[in-house]
Amino acid sequence: MSEKEIKNLEQIFEAKIVRDEKIEPKDWMPEKYRQTHIRQISQHAHSEIVGMLPEGNWITRAPSLRRKVALLAKVQDEAGHGLYLYSACETLGISRDELYEQLHSGKAKYSSIFNYPTLTWADMGAIGWLVDGAAIINQVPLCNTSFGPYARAMVRVCKEESFHQRQGYEIMLTLCNGTPEQKEMAQDALNRWWWPSLMMLGPTDDESVHTAQSMKWKLKRKTNDELRQQFIDQTVPQADILGITIPDPDLKWDEETGHYDFGPIDWDEFWQVVKGHGPCNKERISARVNAWNNGEWVRDAAMAYAEKQQAKKVEKAS
C-alpha cells in the first residue's frame, strides 16, 4: 500500500471516530489502535478471570444458601465477562491461548485490586460495593467506545456489574444492621479495601502514559483523577448510610469545588502491587497457571475426540 493510500485510510478512520461511528474488526485500523485495544481489552478480560479467585475463595464458606447462590452466580458472571471480552479481543487477530500466555508470563497486567486477600465474609460485600463500584465508573463510558465489539460487550458487562454492586452494598448493609461483631467486620473490610479501590482507578494523570491517545480514540472519556473523584463523591454518602467510617482523616467536603477532598494515596504500594509484589500476586498467577496446566490434558482430549468424530463423519460420507 502506498503512503498516500494509508493516509487516506487513516483519514477515513479518524473521521469515523469523530462521527462516533463504530470501528468494526474488518475495518482498516492503525496498528497502534489494534495493539492498544488488544492491551486494554485483554487486561480487562484477565481482570475478570483473576477476579474470580478472591471471591471464589468464599463460595464454600458463604454464610447462607441465599448468599452462596448469589456469590456463585456473581463469579459465574465474571467468567462470562471474561469469555466475551476474550472473544472481542480475538476479533483483533490474537487467540485466547496467546492472551493466556501473556497473563501467565506476567507480560499482560490485570487489575491490581485482585492481588489483595479476601479475609472475611465482609470482603464479599466490600468488593461488590467498592471494587465493582469503581469498575462501573471506569466502564460505563466504554459502552460508547469506538471499537464496536468492545462497546457492545461493555453494555452487558455494565448491567451485570451494577447488579453486583447493589448486591455487595446489600451485604454491607446487612452487616451494618447486624450485631456489633458484624458491623466491625464491615468496618474492617472498608479499612482494607478503600485505598486499593482508589488505586484501582489508575495512576494520577501526570503519571498515566496512555491517557492522551486513549481519549482521542474514545477508549477513555475521563482521566483517572476525574474518575477517582467521581468514585469518592459517590461512595462517601453510601458509607454514611452504612454508618461506617472511611479510613481517611483528610476526607472532607469542599463547598467551593463541590467535591470531597481526600488524603494522599500511597502510590509506592500501588506500584509494588502492579510490579508483582502485592500480597497475593504469586497466588493469583499460580492459580491461573495451575488451572491452565492441569487442564491441558482435558483440552487435548476434547480436540482429539472432535477430530475423531470429524474423521468418522468424513468416512461415512465417502
Place this chain on the structure above:
Amino acid sequence: MNFTHLREKNKMNTETLKDYILEIADNSLILGQRFGELCGHGPSLETDIALTNMSLDLFGQVRSYYQYIAQLSEEEKTEDDIAFLRLERDYKNVLLVEQPNTDFGYVITRQYFFDVFHLMLMQQLQYSKDETLSAIAKKGIKEVSYHKRFSGDWLKRLGDGTKESHERVQKAVNDLWPYTNELFEMTEAATAATEAGVGVDAGQLKEPYYKEVSELLKEATLEVPESKYFHKGGKQGVHTEHMGYILSDMQFMQRTYPGMKW
C-alpha cells in the same frame, strides 16, 4: 409455595418424610459444595461456567427441599439451619457425592454416575403423591437432563480422546465405581415413602442404571469395572473422612457467628 395442604393429606409420618427428603436433598447440597471449590480453577472458561451452572441448579433444588422441610417442622427452622447446623451423622448424602475433585476426570465421572441416577429419580419422583416433591422433581428434570448430557458428553471426550485422558478417566471410573451401588440402597425412610406413594423405589432403578452407564462407558471406549465390592454408609450418616472437611468449610460462618443474619 403453599405447603400446608400436605400435613393433612399425607398419611406418612412427618419425621420419616423429612428423613426421606434429606436423603435426596443432601446429595445436591454436597455435590454443589464440591463444585463450589472449583470455580475459577477449571480447564477452560466454558467448563467453569458450565460447572457453576450445575452448582447453581443443585443449590436451587436444595433450597426448595430444605424450605419444605422447614415448613414441615414443628419448631421454628430455616433452610439455613438445615443446611448448616446439623452434625455430620445427620447428613444423609451418598458417599459418591462427597468424593474429592481429584482431577477433571473424577469430577466428570462422579457427576455422570450421579446424574444418571438423579435423572431417573426425578423422572419417578414427579409422580409422587406429595405435590411439593412432585413440583421440585418436575423442575429438576430439565436441569438434571442437561447435567447428564454435559457429563456424559465429557466422559466420551475423555474416554475416547487421547491416551492420557483415557487412562486418567478409566482410573476415575474404577475408583468411583464402588460408590455407585449405594444410590439404590433403600433406607427405612425410603421404603416408607415408597409405600405411601411419595417416594421412589430406588432398587428398581438399579438395572436400568447399570445398563445405561455401561453402554455409555463402552461408547467412551472405557472398561466397565467388574468389581462387586461396594461402599455404603452415607444414607445412614456414616461418611468418608472427606465429609468433615466439607462441613467445616461449609459451616464455618454459622458455627463461628451463631444466630446472626447474613
